[in-house]
Each structure stands twice: as structure tokens, then as C-alpha cells.
Amino acid sequence: MSEIGFTPNEMMTIAASRALRNDDVCFVGIGAPSAACNVARLTHAPDITLIYESGTIGTAPNVLPLSIGDGELCETAVTTVAVPEMFRYWLQGGRISIGFLGAAQLDKFGNINTTVIGDYFHPKTRLPGGGGAPEIATSSKEIYITMAQTKRGMVEKIDFFTSFGHGEGGDHRHRLGIDTSGPTLLITDLAIWKPDPVTKEFTVVSLHPGVSRQQVQDSCGWVVKFAEALDETPAPSELELWTLRDLQARTKAAHEGTGKGKAA
């Protein structure tokens, strides 16, 4: 807890929520993206369309789902479609404005690894894999990424290309026939990053309150580039903090209660 009354993780979630607009159609990854998307919905973007890969379109959960297919998502959705329809009509069909992903390993061009640590065929650690991410990364109009900074997580070279960001940078997406924008925003617990317009390397554009350049560099595995005009991220408002904490408290109670709390 910092002395101004919020944690770096709270700052991360709230900064990520601010990036979402009321008219966005957002394909939501589980974990940090899910919290950010729902804080946006509960504050400045009440009409945002949140879509989870279980086929729930326009969902408004009262508690954060543990999985992408919790009953809460279906019960509060505008409609629920089959998984092939989700991926074919809605994602591949170009209906998603923002794909919001987390990452186990990330490089400076926004390429994500959630598949293996080590060699694919003889992995040191077998991670869950991509799920919907490989196509979310290429079919959504833009990709936002959110993760807490660590040297293990933000690396010079990822072990596996689970989902493609800007590849080797520059026009690599275009060369592969990918016509969507790819990663346009990275929100960490320390800073807000945007890709350089030409090289596509993530560059810090805003430091969260009280964070130094050195802290950002110390928890990142590549040499960090900073924008010339560096902003300071506005601290969370009372409403934002209250909304996030309330959501997390409800979620904790529901998940620990083996569903007992939900039945009431």
C-alpha cells in the first residue's frame, strides 16, 4: 500500500478501465482484464459490451467470474451463443473493437506467451496455452494488454509465440496479412505504455503516481524507452477505488462460499 491509499495493482486495474469507452465491444480475458472491464462498466462506461469466449455477449456480472464460463455471465448477458458462432461470426466477423488480454510472458513488441516456459516439446513449465488468444490477437481491431511488471514476465525474448503482437516490430503484422492494429496499449502496475508509431516498440508514456523511471526499468527485462513528454497517470478517484474494492469483496465472498452465498 502506498501512502496515498491505493496499491499498484489497484492503479493498474483502474488505469486499464479508463482506456475503455462506452461504445466499445470488448472481448474479455480472464483475470486482470476482467476486473478492469467490469470497473469500466460500473463507472464511466455503463453501456460497454463485454464478451467472454464462452459465448456470453453483453454480460454484466455482479461478481467477477472465476472462469470464462461462470453462470453469472450467461444469466446477465444480452444473449449467449455457441462457441463456434462466438469465434466465427463475432470475432472473425470483425465485430470486436478491443481484445483485452493478460500475459505470462510479454516482449517489447506486445507478443504474448502463455504456452510454455522452455522448449515446446520438452517444456520446463507447461502453461495453459492460448485458448482464444491467438485469434483474439489478430481479429480484434485493437489489443490492450495488462499485467504486473516482473523481470520474469517482461522479457527480451519470449519462449513461444502464443499470440502475435507486432512480431519483430515495424510492419511485421502487415507482412503476415494481418490487417488489424494489434497491441495499442499496455497497462502495468507502474506505467502506461504505447507502441512507437514506426518501430512498434512499447514506450512508456505515463508513470503512475509516485513511480520512478528506475522502478519501471528494474522490473522489466528489456531496456525501457520513455516518451519525451512523460505524463503522470491521475491517481484513482474515490469512486473508482470504491467500485473496484466493492467488486473484489463481492467476488471473494462468492468464490469462497462454494456457491452458498450465490444461492441467496
Next chain:
Amino acid sequence: MVKFLPLRQAVAENLNDGDSVAFEGFTHLIPTAAAHEAIRQGFRDLTLIRMTPDLIYDQMIGMGMAKKIIFSYVGNPGVGLLRRARDSIENGFPRSIEVEEHSHAGMANAYEAGAAGLPCAVFRGYRGAGLATVNPNIKSVTCPFTGEVLAAVPSIRPDVTFIHAQKADKKGNVLVEGIIGIQKEAVLAAKRAVVTVEEVVDNFDDLHPNLTVLPRWTIAAISVVPGGSHPSYAHGYYARDNAAYLEWDEIAADREKFRAWMQANVIEKSADDFAARVEHLRKAA
């Protein structure tokens, strides 16, 4: 034509050693009771197909039943890793398994192609993705009209598919609702399908006309197993047991603990034990 059978018999009549088998249900309606029955009957050398292997395939892999796994997300949803599957992939324990890994879009398209009687699925996918370089079943085709290069994967045609559903009518038609996932496609893609249901009702006369109903002639056998999806859930019947998913992480982390849990909760139990497991998860009326 569909038969109503006790689960033990439905599994014995439809699953064989060496089969390719899908136990589907996308987070919702996972056919846990059917998977546990397959574990009790000790099938070997199965090719397990499932988008999200979940706890049931962690258990089947941990019991050494799988020779191959085809999947798109080998995690414990919202919790982390599947530790028995990891032990098999990383250390070959209790046996090594062949891995065929796809994305969700790849699997969903492949099931749909299977249901459609096509040899392969074509879609816009895997661009820049590492899976395309490690899975030889991910190839590409060029659109003959536009020249666009698209991904192609073989269709999925399981020998047998197991699903869990809310209800059957007395004739054996089956209703699935809520998060319907990939179940319809998985049933229609398979040579045989077995369905466990929460209950049997007289008829479906009052249902909305566009609900997902699998006609009885698409199904080989139905078994009535209330609670048969636990710790997954059945929309309208009981909630997901998120605490059980959290607990599984600890159980599966240790080989001995896992065996003891399987002995006490699967081997020495039957399909009849599922109803009691969801009592506290049923919604207040």
C-alpha cells in the same frame, strides 16, 4: 435409437479402449459423472478431445488412461495449471502422452466441420502464432476467389462424445441451455453420443421453439444423473463449485494425494453420489 440406460451400462456399451472420445461442455455442463464412470471402468489408450481439458482430463491423464490429448486450453479455468496433465507432459508420469494443441477457434471450427461432414475446417486463424509451427495438423489453404491465405485444420470426428444436459423428454430428445458451448457440434460430429441429464420430463411441448434440442435419433444412450456435472454446473439447477476448482489445485499438485483422492472420490463411488455433491449449490427457488 436412443436407449435410457444406467450410466455404467451406457459407458460400457459405447466406449472402448483406444477410442477417440470427446467429453465436452465449455466450463458449463461438463460431463464429470460420465468421465468418472470411464475411470472406474479403466479404459486405456484413449485419445481425449476437449477444448478445455479441465479437471476431468487432469484426472483421466493422471490415471494413465490417455495416449493422446487434443485441446486448446490446458488450464484450471481462473485458478491456474492442470498439474496431472503437466506431470504427464513435462515428466512422462504416469505415462507420456502425445499432444495436439490448437486454439479455441481452431477446435470450434474443427468440431463444426465434423458435424457438417467436412474433412477440414477453414478459417482466418493462427497468423503469426507459434502453434502453426509445432502442430503439423495446422496447415493453410488459399481462397480460390480472393487469394487470401486461410488456416485449415482436420475436422474432429470422435468415435464417441459424452455430454451432460439439463433434461430429456420421455422419448429421449435432449435440451441444452445456458452456455451451450460446443455440445451440439460435438454430438453431431461423433459416431456415437451418450448424454447424462439432470432429469426426465414428460414432454417439451412448452419450450421456446428455438432452444437447443438434440433429437433422440442423434443420441445412442441417455443416463439420468442428477448433479452429474459437479464441480461444473447446470444452468437452472445448481451453481459452479468454484471452491472445488480452487481445492483441486492442491489435490493435483501431489501424486500421492491425487491417487488417494481418486480412490476415495471416484473409484469407491458411483454415479448415484453426484446428487448429494450439489445440494448446497442448488439455487433457492
